[in-house]
Amino acid sequence: MSDENQIDEATGVETTGHTWDGIRELNNPLPRWWLWTFYATIVWGIGYTIAFPAWPLISGATAGVMGYSTRGEVATQIAEHEAENATLVASLNSADLPTLAPGDDLHRYAVARGRSVFSAQCSQCHGSGAAGAKGYPNLLDNDWLWGGDIENISLTIAHGVRNETDDDARYSEMPAFGEILEDEEIVAVVEYVVSLSSTEHDAGLAGQGAEIYADNCAACHGDTALGDYEQGAPNLADAIWLYGGDRATLEETVRYSRYGVMPAWGQRLSDEDVRAVSVYVHSLGGGE
Amino acid sequence: MTTTPPSLYAAREPIFPRRVTGFFRRFKWGIMIFTLGIYYLTPWIRWDRGPNLPDQAVLVDIASRRFYFFWIEIWPHEFYFVAGLLIMAGLGLFLFTSALGRVWCGYACPQTVWTDLFILVERWIEGDRNARLRLHRGKWDIRKWRLRVTKWAVWLLIGLATGGAWVFYFADAPTLLTNLVTLSAHPVAYITIAILTLTTFVFGGFMREQVCIYMCPWPRIQAAMVDVDTITIGYRGWRGEPRKHSEAVKTGEPMGDCIDCMACVNVCPMGIDIRDGQQMECITCGLCIDACDDIMAKIGKPRGLVDYLSLADEPAEAAGAPAKPIWRHVLRPRTILYTAMWSLIGLGLVYALFIRTDIELTVSPERNPTFVMQSDGSIRNIYDVRLRNKTGEAREFHLSLTSDEVLRIELEGQQGQLVVDVPADRTVLQRVYVTARPQDPAASMDSVDLRLWVEDIATGERASRDTSFNGKSE
Numbered sequence: 001m002s003d004e005n006q007i008d009e010a011t012g013v014e015t016t017g018h019t020w021d022g023i024r025e026l027n028n029p030l031p032r033w034w035l036w037t038f039y040a041t042i043v044w045g046i047g048y049t050i051a052f053p054a055w056p057l058i059s060g061a062t063a064g065v066m067g068y069s070t071r072g073e074v075a076t077q078i079a080e081h082e083a084e085n086a087t088l089v090a091s092l093n094s095a096d097l098p099t100l101a102p103g104d105d106l107h108r109y110a111v112a113r114g115r116s117v118f119s120a121q122c123s124q125c126h127g128s129g130a131a132g133a134k135g136y137p138n139l140l141d142n143d144w145l146w147g148g149d150i151e152n153i154s155l156t157i158a159h160g161v162r163n164e165t166d167d168d169a170r171y172s173e174m175p176a177f178g179e180i181l182e183d184e185e186i187v188a189v190v191e192y193v194v195s196l197s198s199t200e201h202d203a204g205l206a207g208q209g210a211e212i213y214a215d216n217c218a219a220c221h222g223d224t225a226l227g228d229y230e231q232g233a234p235n236l237a238d239a240i241w242l243y244g245g246d247r248a249t250l251e252e253t254v255r256y257s258r259y260g261v262m263p264a265w266g267q268r269l270s271d272e273d274v275r276a277v278s279v280y281v282h283s284l285g286g287g288e
Numbered sequence: 289m290t291t292t293p294p295s296l297y298a299a300r301e302p303i304f305p306r307r308v309t310g311f312f313r314r315f316k317w318g319i320m321i322f323t324l325g326i327y328y329l330t331p332w333i334r335w336d337r338g339p340n341l342p343d344q345a346v347l348v349d350i351a352s353r354r355f356y357f358f359w360i361e362i363w364p365h366e367f368y369f370v371a372g373l374l375i376m377a378g379l380g381l382f383l384f385t386s387a388l389g390r391v392w393c394g395y396a397c398p399q400t401v402w403t404d405l406f407i408l409v410e411r412w413i414e415g416d417r418n419a420r421l422r423l424h425r426g427k428w429d430i431r432k433w434r435l436r437v438t439k440w441a442v443w444l445l446i447g448l449a450t451g452g453a454w455v456f457y458f459a460d461a462p463t464l465l466t467n468l469v470t471l472s473a474h475p476v477a478y479i480t481i482a483i484l485t486l487t488t489f490v491f492g493g494f495m496r497e498q499v500c501i502y503m504c505p506w507p508r509i510q511a512a513m514v515d516v517d518t519i520t521i522g523y524r525g526w527r528g529e530p531r532k533h534s535e536a537v538k539t540g541e542p543m544g545d546c547i548d549c550m551a552c553v554n555v556c557p558m559g560i561d562i563r564d565g566q567q568m569e570c571i572t573c574g575l576c577i578d579a580c581d582d583i584m585a586k587i588g589k590p591r592g593l594v595d596y597l598s599l600a601d602e603p604a605e606a607a608g609a610p611a612k613p614i615w616r617h618v619l620r621p622r623t624i625l626y627t628a629m630w631s632l633i634g635l636g637l638v639y640a641l642f643i644r645t646d647i648e649l650t651v652s653p654e655r656n657p658t659f660v661m662q663s664d665g666s667i668r669n670i671y672d673v674r675l676r677n678k679t680g681e682a683r684e685f686h687l688s689l690t691s692d693e694v695l696r697i698e699l700e701g702q703q704g705q706l707v708v709d710v711p712a713d714r715t716v717l718q719r720v721y722v723t724a725r726p727q728d729p730a731a732s733m734d735s736v737d738l739r740l741w742v743e744d745i746a747t748g749e750r751a752s753r754d755t756s757f758n759g760k761s762e
Contacts, residue, residue, distance in 0.1 A: 103701065103709070103716075128656060129654070131657035131660070141661060141663065141668075142662050143662075197665075235663060238663035239661055239664065239726075240663050283701065283719070
């Protein structure tokens with residue numbers, strides 16, 4: 001493989017001493033244009049590390065004389081973007097939300113802005129498609145706990161539900177009836193609740209449950225079990241169950257109660273974001 | 289002892305093509321006027337499309353993502369028309385190359401056309417071949433400076449017009465011209481013009497044949513597409529040799545028709561001698577044919593010593609075969625196949641153009657979640673429907689559905705109405721709800737086919753899309 005360096009006769013160039021199958025490698029210099037480009041990149045590199053943030057230090061890095069940073073650039077872009085939308089944001093903040101007409105520029109802007117806020121802040125619990133999950137309401141249907149008109153949606157988002165950080169949070173608490181009712185009574189009242197939305201039930205048992213319901217549950221859920229927005233009491237006569245509508249789950253709900261909590265987003269989001277996400281949720285199909 | 293290896297570098301030999309007259313030269317002038325005319329004038333053709341749309345006949349509107357071509361308006365989702373045209377252009381090039389060799393290079397390529405124009409300017413200002421040769425070799429005196437600067441100035445003006453014409457395809461030409469002149473146009477317009485001015489100036493004025501020989505990949509690709517029947521430029525050596533000045537003639541052999549006048553070499557814009565046979569530099573422009581025919585006429589010999597021939601012709605004729613007419617070379621399975629493919633795609637595009645409607649819809653069913661249960665137990669599916677109004681006036685669209693099962697349709701935010709207003713030349717996104725009541729079979733079926741219809745209330749024009757409805761499968 002390796003031979004001594006020699007002078008190649010045909011070209012007069014020194015060889016590197018590397019030989020493959022009798023073919024010797026010439027030690028020609030690099031092309032000049034290549035070499036100068038290489039030097040130029042070195043000079044450029046030095047200049048670059050002076051001009052821009054480059055050398056890592058113990059805490060942080062050299063700042064560079066141009067004062068550039070990628071975070072600063074993002075901040076500038078966000079500021080530009082917000083300046084562009086300033087008039088839309090101002091009209092969104094002063095708009096009477098129920099009167100926003102779909103198809104208007106402002107409505108479209110609110111829905112688009114709301115969608116991105118929803119994806120970032122709400123989708124973790126309510127799902128990216130807003131279909132919810134067990135214990136987290138589906139926002140696409142027409143069943144609401146605290147009211148589905150745009151102002152109620154907005155209030156719920158701004159103050160949250162049963163949280164301890166906002167005095168205006170939606171608040172109600174269902175008692176754990178396991179401590180109040182006998183086991184047979186719980187079975188009976190569950191059968192009654194099942195009978196409200198299903199034809200497959202034990203009519204006798206449900207009849208007993210009806211009395212227990214009237215005495216213990218009707219105060220919040222209503223005589224006809226249609227629920228009450230004022231207290232966040234779910235409608236028990238419809239087809240939608242937040243935690244599940246089978247007898248075992250309902251027994252669990254009656255016995256131990258439920259206590260769903262939602263943060264007060266008014267403390268974390270700007271007014272326009274709360275309003276935008278309200279318009280978005282209202283536009284998903286169940287808005288009243 | 290060392291010897292210097294042969295250098296791999298060859299300096300450019302300047303070329304000074306002589307003026308030539310004849311059939312192919314006239315044909316080339318005609319093509320030049322035609323192609324440059326199309327290029328420079330097209331943006332100025334007006335086409336009335338009503339108040340809401342631009343009135344420029346050919347316009348690439350990048351900001352609104354539209355391509356206007358006379359009565360045709362291409363939306364981004366119809367880009368396959370442009371792709372189809374590109375495929376046709378490619379196949380057309382294959383067809384012409386297999387049949388007629390480098391006819392594109394010789395007549396229609398922008399590099400050829402602009403170089404031809406630049407040489408024309410050069411000849412007007414500096415004179416014909418001999419005068420230019422003298423000027424080239426002469427000292428840089430006042431006259432040379434004056435001629436050179438005049439020539440460069442005219443070239444720059446042509447370059448400016450070329451770059452200028454280009455940007456007019458992308459914006460309303462009269463408005464943009466006003467803006468350009470008053471220095472209020474977008475910087476991109478100026479940068480584009482500057483780049484194109486410079487490339488036109490350098491490519492047409494100084495690089496010329498080097499672009500074809502060293503930069504362009506097309507001659508290499510073409511070399512793989514020609515065969516023995518392809519028409520190229522050939523020299524009838526059997527007729528021309530031995531030349532007047534050759535050794536053979538001096539020894540008393542009978543003289544060929546070629547009198548070695550170098551006319552074919554002097555007119556060649558690529559600087560080659562076609563009598564050496566086909567070579568990569570030749571763009572088959574036919575100017576050597578004109579030059580030779582002229583000489584043959586003067587010495588009383590038949591034309592066609594240099595001629596458009598296939599590679600098979602010269603040896604065949606030398607062996608005594610009669611000259612084969614061009615069309616018998618051109619008509620062969622390969623060219624017929626290319627023509628058939630080219631026409632098929634063309635017919636397909638024309639057909640697609642005729643079945644286009646002015647209204648369109650696309651439907652994307654919401655799949656997250658696939659269905660929503662309402663409080664009464666009914667099942668609702670959500671569809672994002674995009675309604676396209678491709679006319680220049682606002683329209684009202686009525687939405688409806690047809691299906692074998694009972695389904696109801698509602699529109700988000702339209703207060704029970706099934707009508708959507710779509711502004712001129714716009715797409716509107718409408719959220720559509722389709723619902724099956726609990727007692728409807730569709731509510732508990734896996735999937736139900738349905739067709740969404742959109743109808744222009746004023747004209748009755750309709751379009752539809754098929755989609756499916758997901759029930760709560762058991």
